[in-house]
Amino acid sequence: MGRPPCCEESGVKKGPWMPEEDEKLFNYISKHGSGNWKTVPKHAGLNRCGKSCRLRWTNYLRPDIKRGKFTEEEEKLIINLHSVLGNKWSKIATHLPGRTDNEIKNFWNTNLRKKLLQMGIDPETHKPRTDFKNLSQLLCMGMANNKNNLMSPWSQAALLGLQQPDLTQQLVQLQLLQNLLQLINGDSSFVNNMQSSLPLLDNHISFNNNPIELYASPALFPSAPSESGQDVSESWTDLEGASSDQQVSGTKNTSLSRITHDRSQVENLLPTFDSSTSFNQREVNVSPIITHEVATQPTTSSTIYDTDYWEKLLEDYDTNDAFWKELLDFTSTSESPISW
DNA sequence: AACGACCGCAACCGCATCGGT
DNA sequence: TACCGATGCGGTTGCGGTCGT
Known part of the structure; x- marks a missing residue:
């Protein structure tokens, strides 16, 4: 057997709140405060469960709620x-x-x-x-x-x-x-x-x-x-x-x-950039720590962590369509979990 | 005009956490 | 410490409005 519903009372109203209900709840909470939410609907004259009342108050009726679009x-x-x-x-x-x-x-x-x-x-x-x-x-x-x-x-x-x-x-x-x-x-x-x-x-x-x-x-x-x-x-x-x-x-x-x-x-581990230079001129200083090599790497023995690897890669393929061809060839044959 | 798809939002559900006994 | 009710919280649902066909 599953967990009983929060509102065991039968015939308790659910769904959108009517303006009259809002008014009753607002008036009651304004006067008496919430206190025990379970008793609120009874005292406020509402056919709702306490939880519903609390939600309505905190998400909608509370006077300090800011309305309108997010800035x-x-x-x-x-x-x-x-x-x-x-x-x-x-x-x-x-x-x-x-x-x-x-x-x-x-x-x-x-x-x-x-x-x-x-x-x-x-x-x-x-x-x-x-x-x-x-x-x-x-x-x-x-x-x-x-x-x-x-x-x-x-x-x-x-x-x-x-x-x-x-x-x-x-x-x-x-x-x-x-x-x-x-x-x-x-x-x-x-x-x-x-x-x-x-x-x-x-x-x-x-x-x-x-x-x-x-x-x-x-x-x-x-x-x-x-x-x-x-x-x-x-x-x-x-x-x-x-x-x-x-x-x-x-x-x-x-x-x-x-x-x-x-x-x-x-x-x-991080490469460092000289912030005084523009992007195109920045020097990339990377610590050569790991030695994975990329399948599409250009004709160089450096690793992906070497500065000259990246410079070479970009130089080699900057305006060369072959880069994209190789890239696609590689990705289409690799066992990647990503779908294309 | 009618219809379906989509979107935004209020409200609900149920688990987690808190606090009193 | 264990139990239990109250409250908090995040995920989800369902409804009403809008848009496109």
Whole structure:
């Protein structure tokens, strides 16, 4: 036998609330407070269960509830909080005065989730997605929809690329390389490194003097320094209970787990960029630690962790269609769990 | 105009957690 | 410490509105 329903009383009303019911509940709670929710419907003269009354009050009738559309600031805050806290809607709601957990949850599921997907970011992990189909979607999004400023650097670059096609091409290739490496390796340490390094480690980067604002989820960019010089990831770890919650539970491989890594170890693995130079001129200094080799690597003995490997790769294939051919050949024959 | 598909949101369900005894 | 009722929370459902054909 299963668990009995929360409202054992027969004939208790369910479904949408009538204005008269709202009025009764509002008047009662305003006068007496909630007290014991189980007794509220009886005292308020409602044919509802206490749970239903509590929900109606907390999600709709409460006088401090903020109505209307979410602002861009709220959107960004929710995304960033979600990257740290996961689906802890009530915790997220505590950082958005006047917004209920239910409202935020709905907003996430109906808007932000899709938005992140279109940006090429996995809404669960807040990491770049690993399927290639995503790329064309991402670029279309970038060119067709510029209503929000939460676009991925790739989408933003796509827009700039209308004037600078060579730039777009370069970025697209980088994104594809990143995706490819994730497929080939299945090596989380390297994937993490690349995800940290490819967004260029700055909140603001410029391509040929055109500033591009990154969507800078602190979990996505664990090494990104904030403008004040404080480490962004550290500033996020003091969100109440975040670290302990997820470290203890350990049920998901969330982005938070990376935040709580020993930072010196993480930083040693990361490529470094000289922020004073433009993207095209940046020098990539990578510690040659791991020796996996890529099937499509160009004629060089260096590994994917060597600086010259990447420089060579990009040089070799920058304007060469053979790169894409090889890429597709490789991916179509590899035993990848990803569907194409 | 009719219909179906899709979307957003309020509300429900059931498990988890809290707090009193 | 164990039990139990109350409350909190997150996932899911279902309804009403909108859009496209």
